Amino acid sequence: MDELELLKQDWKKQEEVLPRLSYKEIYQMILKKSSSIVKWIFVISILEFVLWASLDIIFRFTGLHAEVQKESMGTFSLIGSILSYTILIYFIVRFYLNYKKIQATDSTKVLMENIIKTRRTVKHYIWINLSFFGILMISTTIYMLFFTNEFQKSAGVETPIWMIVLSTLLVTLVFIGLIALFYRLIYGILTRRLKKNYKELEKLEI
Template identity: 40%
Template sequence: MTDELELLKRDWQKKETELPSLSYAEIHKMIWKKSSSIVKWILIISILEFTLPQLLIFAPPMEEAMQIYDNIGVSNYLFMLSLVIYAVAIYFIFQFYRRFTEISVLDNSKNLMKKILRTRKTVKHYVFFSLSMVLVMIIIMLVGVYLNEDITHAFPEFEDKLQDISPNKLKITLMLTIGIFGIVLTLFMAGVYFLMYGLLLRKLNKNYAELKQLEF
């Protein structure tokens, strides 16, 4: 029995010596490459997220929506809000580019860990800003409807049919519709951000944990 155990032990040790062993530098380089690729995808997704909606601005449904905003009296406020959103979105895209250029430089583990933490922080701030802007937009629309004295003028094509409905009842119905739509839109965007950025951040977190284990 002892001889059999000894033979098994020797066989296992022999297999261990045959397995490829990676040095500290090789493992660090692998983690660095994976982290750089992840940050590159964060940058690409943020650019696509900014540019693709711009292609829909001149689509017929958007033109009709803009007309409704104008009839409600909130188009100027939404325009100013969109300028803020564009400016801040461009700022974040620039920040993602900076994070990518920073993390693309091969560095020691401690510096790479700091860069991963900075990237995570930037992404979280961007997601928080984007979701909060959706809520601000919904609030502006709710206030616009509430302050509108004759809301039926906001829908001229349905004005005849809306004459039988009291303005207050129409306001409440419209505000409830906008509120529900806002909640659904916010949850939908939160889900999309979780899929797009959340999965990438989880991979970055894994890389961070591996670096921490490697360093300490």
């Protein structure tokens, strides 16, 4: 008996010893992992909401909010806050519903659909947040430049408008880049794991 045959026999013995998972067991493992990932997405969105709310409270208690009101921007600031919190609360609810749906999933096909929906929701959340932040920064600058007397007196005469607009655009791009990097690190890792689970489910369906 040559070495190749001995190796084949050894492999067969190892296969007999190794535990063989059934279709249902593999599915349950993937379901559990996916449910855990979506739960973390939901938890992180809540933490993000708490972070922004905390910054808003600090902003008000340090007296900066009063300064904004002096600049005739109280209403503008209020509208921005309402819109930002509305977006956050809407997606927190969406993430929670996605989590509950995955928990209650009872078939591979439905689980795959729920994974796709969750990843799509995360993408929408990221793009809408980044777009809203960019629009808010630019609109705030335009409002301050053309609709507040204090800003016109302090900056409008001494500094050219094009320089203010250009500076705002650069600062906005930097902040959007930092936020996008944060989202990519946090949500990106979780969505990639969901994608991996999806591919494993595809193999089960073959």
